[in-house]
Amino acid sequence: xxxxxxxxxxxxxxxxxxxxxxxxxxxxxxxxxxxxRRAVFDDPAELEALRTVGQSLKQAALSRLPALLExxxxxxxxxxxxxxxxxxxxxxxxxxxxxxxxERATRVVKGKSMVTEEIGLNHFLADHxxxxxxxxLGEFIIQLAGEPPSHIIVPAVHKNRDQIARLFHARIxxxxxTEKVEELNAIARRTLRQKFFEGQVGVSGVxxxxxxxxSLCLVENEGNGRMCTTVPPxxxxxxxxxxxxxxxxxxxxxxxxxxxxxxxxxxxTYVNLISGPxxxxxxxxxxxxHLILLDNGRSRILADPELRQTLQCIRCGTxxxxxxxxxxxxxxxxxxxxxxxxxEVLTPQLEGLARAxxxxxxxxxxxxxxxxxxVRIPLPDLIRRMRTDGACQGPGGPEDGCRPPLWESLAWKIxxxxxxxxxxxxxxxxxxxxxxxRLPRRGPLAAWSAVRTPPRFAPKxxxxxxxxxxxxxx
Amino acid sequence: MPAxxxxxxxxxxxxxxxxxxxxxxxxxxGLAAIRLLQREGLEVIFPKAQxxxxxxxxxAGFPREARxxxxxxxxxxxxxxxxxxxxxxxGGMLRHHYPYLFAGLPEWEAAQRFxxxxxxxxxxxxxxxxxxxxxxxxxxxxxxxxxxxxxxxMRIVEDSKALVRQxxxxxxxxxxxxxxxxxxxxxxxxxxxxxxxxxxGDKVTDxxxxxxxxxxTGDCGCLMNIGGALAHRGLAVQGQxxxxxxxxxxxx
Ligand code: SF4
Numbered sequence: 001x002x003x004x005x006x007x008x009x010x011x012x013x014x015x016x017x018x019x020x021x022x023x024x025x026x027x028x029x030x031x032x033x034x035x036x037r038r039a040v041f042d043d044p045a046e047l048e049a050l051r052t053v054g055q056s057l058k059q060a061a062l063s064r065l066p067a068l069l070e071x072x073x074x075x076x077x078x079x080x081x082x083x084x085x086x087x088x089x090x091x092x093x094x095x096x097x098x099x100x101x102x103e104r105a106t107r108v109v110k111g112k113s114m115v116t117e118e119i120g121l122n123h124f125l126a127d128h129x130x131x132x133x134x135x136x137l138g139e140f141i142i143q144l145a146g147e148p149p150s151h152i153i154v155p156a157v158h159k160n161r162d163q164i165a166r167l168f169h170a171r172i173x174x175x176x177x178t179e180k181v182e183e184l185n186a187i188a189r190r191t192l193r194q195k196f197f198e199g200q201v202g203v204s205g206v207x208x209x210x211x212x213x214x215s216l217c218l219v220e221n222e223g224n225g226r227m228c229t230t231v232p233p234x235x236x237x238x239x240x241x242x243x244x245x246x247x248x249x250x251x252x253x254x255x256x257x258x259x260x261x262x263x264x265x266x267x268x269t270y271v272n273l274i275s276g277p278x279x280x281x282x283x284x285x286x287x288x289x290h291l292i293l294l295d296n297g298r299s300r301i302l303a304d305p306e307l308r309q310t311l312q313c314i315r316c317g318t319x320x321x322x323x324x325x326x327x328x329x330x331x332x333x334x335x336x337x338x339x340x341x342x343x344e345v346l347t348p349q350l351e352g353l354a355r356a357x358x359x360x361x362x363x364x365x366x367x368x369x370x371x372x373x374x375v376r377i378p379l380p381d382l383i384r385r386m387r388t389d390g391a392c393q394g395p396g397g398p399e400d401g402c403r404p405p406l407w408e409s410l411a412w413k414i415x416x417x418x419x420x421x422x423x424x425x426x427x428x429x430x431x432x433x434x435x436x437x438r439l440p441r442r443g444p445l446a447a448w449s450a451v452r453t454p455p456r457f458a459p460k461x462x463x464x465x466x467x468x469x470x471x472x473x474x
Numbered sequence: 475m476p477a478x479x480x481x482x483x484x485x486x487x488x489x490x491x492x493x494x495x496x497x498x499x500x501x502x503x504g505l506a507a508i509r510l511l512q513r514e515g516l517e518v519i520f521p522k523a524q525x526x527x528x529x530x531x532x533x534a535g536f537p538r539e540a541r542x543x544x545x546x547x548x549x550x551x552x553x554x555x556x557x558x559x560x561x562x563x564x565g566g567m568l569r570h571h572y573p574y575l576f577a578g579l580p581e582w583e584a585a586q587r588f589x590x591x592x593x594x595x596x597x598x599x600x601x602x603x604x605x606x607x608x609x610x611x612x613x614x615x616x617x618x619x620x621x622x623x624x625x626x627x628m629r630i631v632e633d634s635k636a637l638v639r640q641x642x643x644x645x646x647x648x649x650x651x652x653x654x655x656x657x658x659x660x661x662x663x664x665x666x667x668x669x670x671x672x673x674x675g676d677k678v679t680d681x682x683x684x685x686x687x688x689x690x691t692g693d694c695g696c697l698m699n700i701g702g703a704l705a706h707r708g709l710a711v712q713g714q715x716x717x718x719x720x721x722x723x724x725x726x
Contacts, residue, residue, distance in 0.1 A: 010668075013666070013668055013669060014668055017668055017669070017672050324654050324655045324657070324673055325666075325669055325673075328669060328672050328673065329669060360535075361662070361665045361666055362666055362669065363659070363662065364622070364655045364657060364658065364659025364660075364662040364663075364670070364673070365533055365622075365659055365660075365662070366622035366626075366654075366655035366659065367622055367623070367626040367627065368622070368626070368653070368654075368655070370626075371626050381574075384532070384533060384535065386535075387533070387534060387535030388535040388536075388537055389535075390535055391534070391535040391536055393535060393536060393537055393538055404535070408534075409536075412531050412534065412536040412539040413539065415530070415531060415539065415543075416531065416539035416540075416542045416543055418525075419494070419525040419526045419528075419543040419546070420525070420542055420543055420545075420546045422522055422523050422525070425525050429497065429498055432498055433498075436498075443664075444664035447663070447664045447667035448663060448664060448667070448702075450667065450671060451671040451674065451675065451703055451706055452674070452698075452699065452702030452703045452705070452706050453702045453705040453706050454702070455499050455698050455702065456499065457498055457499055458498060458499060458500070458501045458502075460501065461497045461498055461501055462492045462496055462497045462501035462504040462505065462520075463492070463497060463520075463522065465501050465504075465505055466492075466508075466520040469505070469508075471490075471508070471518060471519065471520040472517065472518075472519045472520070473519065473520045473521060473522045474519060474521055474522070
């Protein structure tokens with residue numbers, strides 16, 4: 001869902017790497033985000049303790065997810081929230097459409113939400129005559145440009161100020177050309193404010209849903225989220241099943257981890273805690289409030305004890321910011337909604353290994369992501385797991401017709417044979433020492449040699465030298 | 475995250491685990507590491523049946539093949555002696571991933587015991603042997619490259635640097651993006667050659683910017699990658715493994 005029709009990872013990567021402007025935009029943005037995060041988490045011991053708390057809160061919630069979701073449903077219902085379950089993206093889309101149609105709504109205002117990107121909501125609604133306006137500044141920018149988000153927190157991070165200035169001037173009627181940030185903000189604000197009052201339905205995501213109190217927590221910095229959830233007469237909130245936590249007390253550490261990791265803030269400008277539609281006597285808030293709980297493959301992920309950790313994700317985006325691959329190719333190259341390390345792990349699970357397993361190759365397993373993830377998802381281990389499952393060696397066995405290339409399986413078999421037989425190993429080393437320098441530059445060696453001199457195999461291996469040196473070699 | 479290891483008292487004998495890259499491409503680095511251990515009075519044993527730690531297959535998604543090779547290593551170092559590895563990355567595989575690789579299998583206990591005996595060469599030199607190095611070389615500016623697994627898995631980069639800092643005539647300079655991967659990543663370099671090339675290209679530019687005459691690192695994968703890229707660009711900066719560098723500066 002939401003991906004461009006043909007997924008050509010290699011082509012995407014080459015195009016992105018050739019785009020110097022993209023690289024500069026990303027590098028400066030990522031450097032800024034990394035710096036801010038570091039500044040807000042300036043005590044390493046405290047950060048590690050907090051990460052442990054975050055991890056255990058999310059793990060505890062996942063370990064009794066069905067019960068928590070039922071509790072959430074009961075308490076939301078008691079609060080006047082109408083709860084719906086959607087097993088697939090298509091079901092969730094149809095639910096939103098049905099609510100819009102019930103309201104005879106043709107205009108929807110939307111706050112930033114990755115889950116609506118995951119299900120391709122905007123396209124679906126547009127195809128059915130419902131116009132969606134993105135109200136988050138970044139989302140607004142890329143909607144104008146007709147692009148999907150390239151980052152899960154900063155959707156327009158691939159664009160710099162000049163590019164945005166040109167875009168506004170070209171696409172917003174009457175907008176003058178300006179490169180001043182305040183003026184660009186003012187233009188966006190003017191355009192959006194009017195739309196808020198025209199919006200008949202507001203759509204938002206959810207950062208955390210609290211089971212015990214039946215409340216939805218949403219953080220943001222622009223106030224647009226609050227507008228979307230309070231101004232239109234109907235508010236629809238969508239969330240993946242994994243967003244539920246047990247108690248209100250779980251929120252402070254998780255929020256601190258989320259905002260600190262995402263934007264380097266101690267707290268966001270707006271923290272919305274929504275516990276129902278407008279009650280009699282209240283002055284604002286929607287007349288109706290719907291919550292859509294989306295599965296879309298999540299229960300399958302939950303069933304695997306290792307992969308389950310994927311669902312701990314609080315979508316902070318910091319694994320993207322710290323990823324040396326993401327910073328060079330940007331989010332669009334990944335071809336699906338979730339880019340970067342979490343995308344390499346989540347997308348193959350959502351879309352299948354046959355389609356998206358290749359994403360897991362885009363990592364040097366440098367572990368920068370695992371080191372910063374606020375809920376300690378072992379991203380490198382899960383990336384390796386995707387590779388393993390893609391090679392049909394995972395605990396689940398072969399899946400959805402995904403097979404490794406024959407040459408690769410064969411190459412590793414030979415490698416294993418050589419490395420388990422000292423005689424073969426010695427022979428191999430001797431051959432490499434003699435002929436290694438004359439290996440034809442084909443296949444892997446061609447890829448290697450494009451920017452590097454080929455490795456120079458030693459005439460005598462250390463095995464051979466150790467014997468010569470008279471080392472004890474039992 | 476892995477717990478820091480507890481260091482044993484100075485032994486009289488150690489095993490040396492060469493790693494496949496040192497064995498075939500950088501044997502002089504291995505010899506230097508061995509000689510420096512011997513100079514501290516240790517007997518260094520080189521088990522003949524050793525080969526590769528298995529990491530290439532493991533990280534490529536072929537744990538069955540990795541396990542077959544790893545099983546060999548478990549058997550090749552039978553006695554209760556420290557196993558010294560001149561690589562943070564292979565060290566990380568042996569210490570942190572072997573138990574994971576054999577989880578739920580009969581070898582799990584053996585893997586645990588094996589893992590506890592593994593030490594990266596520089597960390598062993600510093601913490602167990604507590605070496606004092608006397609620099610005999612001319613003044614030299616050296617850039618240090620931290621391998622990702624030395625940095626984030628073994629966490630021994632400070633040990634490596636502490637050894638370099640003992641060399642009185644050596645000026646150690648830090649890279650602007652020291653903690654960023656050089657783009658090697660085993661099969662990553664050939665499965666995603668364009669991204670890997672961009673990464674090593676930036677690393678080389680970073681190194682060039684320091685004005686260092688030598689690039690020193692504790693991992694031969696990175697060395698092969700960065701050294702190869704330095705040479706390909708025709709730069710005079712020479713890449714070298716930490717052990718070979720220290721041997722060159724302190725012997726004779
Ligand atoms: S995987 Fe971790 S670091 Fe990445 S977005 Fe999710 S919570 Fe943040």
